[in-house]
Amino acid sequence: MSHLKQRVWLAGATGLVGRALLAQLLQQPVQIDALLRRPVNDLPSSPRLHHHQVDFAMPDLGSSDLAKPDTVFICLGTTLALAGSQAAFRALDLEAVVNVARSARAAGASACAVVSALGADPASRVFYNRTKGEMEQALAALRFDRLVIARPSLLAGNREQLGQARRSGEAWALRLTKPMASLIPAKWRPIQADVLARALILALSQEGAALQVLESDHLQTLGAI
Numbered sequence: 001m002s003h004l005k006q007r008v009w010l011a012g013a014t015g016l017v018g019r020a021l022l023a024q025l026l027q028q029p030v031q032i033d034a035l036l037r038r039p040v041n042d043l044p045s046s047p048r049l050h051h052h053q054v055d056f057a058m059p060d061l062g063s064s065d066l067a068k069p070d071t072v073f074i075c076l077g078t079t080l081a082l083a084g085s086q087a088a089f090r091a092l093d094l095e096a097v098v099n100v101a102r103s104a105r106a107a108g109a110s111a112c113a114v115v116s117a118l119g120a121d122p123a124s125r126v127f128y129n130r131t132k133g134e135m136e137q138a139l140a141a142l143r144f145d146r147l148v149i150a151r152p153s154l155l156a157g158n159r160e161q162l163g164q165a166r167r168s169g170e171a172w173a174l175r176l177t178k179p180m181a182s183l184i185p186a187k188w189r190p191i192q193a194d195v196l197a198r199a200l201i202l203a204l205s206q207e208g209a210a211l212q213v214l215e216s217d218h219l220q221t222l223g224a225i
Helices: 016-025 086-107 125-141 168-183 191-207 218-221
Strands: 007-011 030-034 049-053 073-074 113-115 146-151 211-215
Touching: 007 016, 007 086, 016 030, 016 073, 016 191, 049 113, 049 125, 073 086, 086 113, 113 191, 125 146, 146 191, 146 218, 191 211, 191 218, 211 218
Parallel strands: 007 030, 007 073, 030 049, 073 113, 113 146, 146 211
Antiparallel strands: none
């Protein structure tokens, strides 16, 4: 059964994956509510795309005009370097994600797709992986009818073209791996943002377990054209 019905919420529409996801969702017969921290003028124009300025730090997102969703897509995330501190990183990659998911569930959403990360593990000694794992646990506890967790490897795409902050570590790693991409196992190989976006949409368009974790190699296969 497809969970892409009448209305979806999209958190993170201005990010690398969010932009790709938005472009592909606009090809689906759904209404899209983009949850935004601030006004954004360069998103695609469509009568089916609705902008909502929200406060991700608030459990109810600080908004009362959001329509009841069938599905929520969450692509919020940053890096420790850009966040500036562990507390700031957790505020976005854990707390904001959980606030969106909880609000969507309370509003009636039956399905959720979230972008996590390769190596996510609540018991990890690595802060980044542990935070992502704790986020996954929190979303699983909300008991969506269908929860798809994507664990991509290194994300590939032109962030600077989208006006996003340059992630130097990511850019360096992509340059290093590009010449040998075909030799890298699919689970560790960089994944294009549009491939990840397509995989998320297809996953929620198909039958599946209540909780489905898609590692990066599965995302590569599912999102391939």
